[in-house]
Amino acid sequence: MDNTQRSLPSAITYLVVGLALTYTVIYSLLILTYSWIVEDNIFNRLVASEANYIEQQFLLTNKVSPPRAGFITLHKNWHDVPVKIAKGYVINPKQVEYSLDDGRSVHVQVFELGGNVYTLLADVAGFEVSRDYLPNIIVWLVAFATFLAFIVSMVAYLIAKRITNPIKILANDVSKFSVNYIPKDFAHSYPDNELRILATKIEQSFSQLQAALKREVNFTRDVSHEIRTPISIVKNVLSNYQKSLTLSSEEFEQIYQANFELEKITHTLLALARNESSETTSVNLTELIENIVLQHFELNHSEKGKALKLKLQLEENVFQTVNKNLVQILLNNILSNIVQYATATHVAILLSSVGMSFRNQTADLVPNQPQRSGTKSFSSTGIGQGLNLIERICETNGWKMRADYQQGMFELKIYFNPQVTPVVTA
C-alpha cells in the first residue's frame, strides 16, 4: 500500500527526536553557561579578596603590599596596564574580564589606596578549567546527544508505530476497497474510539458512492431502454408527416401515447436517479392511496378518468418504511396507466398489510412478460404498460411485483415482503 513520501511513524519519530535534540542542546548550553559564570565568579572573588587583603595591609602598615598569588599583579599607573584594558575601562568601568590579543584572559579589580588608583590584574588563563575541558565536554555532549537521539528515536518509533498501527491498518484496508466491494461490517472491526468513527464515515462514503454509481448505471441503462422507443415513434411519425403533410388518427394516437410514456419515464427515472429517493420513512399507505386517488388529475378531471368506477378496499393504517416520493410516483403511474389504457370502467384497488392489488377488465391480449422493458401489448392492455418502471420502484422499496392476466382480468400485485407471496387479490 505504502506509496507515501514519509510514513506517520517516521514523521512522529523525526518530530520527537528533533524536540529531544533541541532540548539537549539548549540544556547543554545552559550547563556550559552556568559553569562559565561559576568559574568567573570564583576568579572575581579571588581578585576581590586579594584587593581586600592589600587594602587591610595598607590600613595596618600604610604600605602597599604586593599580591600574594603569583598570577595577580598590582599596577599603580594605567600606562602599566595593557592598552585594551585601559581603553575598555574608560568605556565600561564595570567590565571585569578582558580577553587580550596574546591569548591571556584577565580579571580586573580597580581600588584606591591613600588617594591613588590601583589596578589588580589576575591572569586566569592557566586556571580556566572550562576552556581546557570544553573540547572534551563538547565531544561528550555530542556523544550523549547522539546516544539520547538513538534511544529517543527507538522509543519514539515504537510508540509511534503502536499509535499509528491501527491507522495504517485502516489505510491498508481502505486501499483494497473497490467501488464494487466493501467488506461487510467493515467499521465494526475497529476499536470503539475515534478510529471506528473514521471507519464508519469511510464506509458510509463508499456506500453512498456505490449507491450513486448504481443509480447512474441504472439511469443510463433505463434511458437507453425506455426513452429511445417513444422518441423513435415520434420521430418516425414526424418523418411521415414531412412527406404527406397529413397526420392520420392512428399517427396522432402514436404521438400522444409516446408523449404519455415519455412524461412518465422522465419523471420516474429522474426520481430513481436522485439520492433523496434512498431516504425512507414510515408511510401510512392507506392515507397515501386515498390522497393520491383524490388528487390524481386525469382520474378526477379527464373524461376517461371520470367514467371509471373505482372500487377501493383499503385496510386501515397500513404502514410501510419506504421512500414516500417514490411510492407517490408508483401510485400515480399506476393510476395514469389505468386512465390511459383501461377499456372497461370497473377498476378495483385493494390494500392489506401484505400488499396491494390493482385490477381491471380487459378484452385485449397481454404479452407474457408485460413488465419486461420496452414491452407493449398488441393494443391496449388496461394497466399492462410501462410496468418495468413500476417494477423498478418496487425493487427500490424492497417489494415484489407480479402481473397476472386471467379470464379477461388484468391484475397487478405488489407484495411488501418478497419472501412470502400470499394471495392478494382485488
Next chain:
Amino acid sequence: MPETYTILIVEDNIDIAGQLGHYLGEKGFVTDFAHDGKTAINLLAKERFDIVILDLMLPDTNGLAICKHIKQTSETNIPVLMLTARDSLGEKVDGFGAGADDYLTKPFALEEVYVRCLALGKRNQLHKASSISIGLLNIDFLKHKVTRNNQPISLSSTDFAILKLLVEAYPNAVNKRFLAEKIWGDELPKTDAIRSHIYTLRNAVDKPFEYAMIKTLHGIGFKLEVPD
C-alpha cells in the same frame, strides 16, 4: 359559472407562454406576459393581477427572487403558481420557502394549470372576502349564512364547518379523514359521523334544487361541483 381572473404569465419560453395564454384566454381569463424578471416586476408595479404563473428559469434572474419580491412588495397577497422543470424535493422546498402558493412541474397539462388557477383564486378570495360564491351557492363566513339560488339554507354548525372546508378546497376534493380531523381533531367519533353529516348537508344543500353540488369521490372523499 367559473370565476375569471387576471393572470400574469412569467415565462421566457414563447411557445409555452403562448400555449398558456391561449388556453387560459379561452377559459375566460385575462392574461398578460413577461418574458423576463425585469418586465414582470415592472408589470406588477403598474397592473393588478389575481394570480402569477411563474417560471423559475428566467434569462435575467431567478424565479425565486421574483416570488420573494411579489410576496414582500405587493399590497394584496397575490397567489403564485410556480411552473418549472425542477422537480426534486429540495427544489420544491425552496419554491415554497420563497412564498409559492402552488408548484407544478413540467411537463404539465394545460387543463391542470387552469384548475390550479381556479383553486388559487378561490383560496385568495377566501382570505379577502367575508362571503364567497361557487355557482349559485353563496356562503357568508362571518354571518354563518348559506344561500342557494338566493334561498336561505339552514345548517348545523358541524354541517356549516364541513361545507366551509369543501368550499375552501374547491375545485379539488377532500377526503373523509381530512374532514374528520378538521372538525373533531384528535377526538374522532366512533361512528361514521362524516357520512351522516354529509347526508344531512345534501338534504339541505342539494335535495331541494335541480342538480347536486356535493359529489362523492371513489367512496373516500367529497368535492363541490358546478355544471359547465
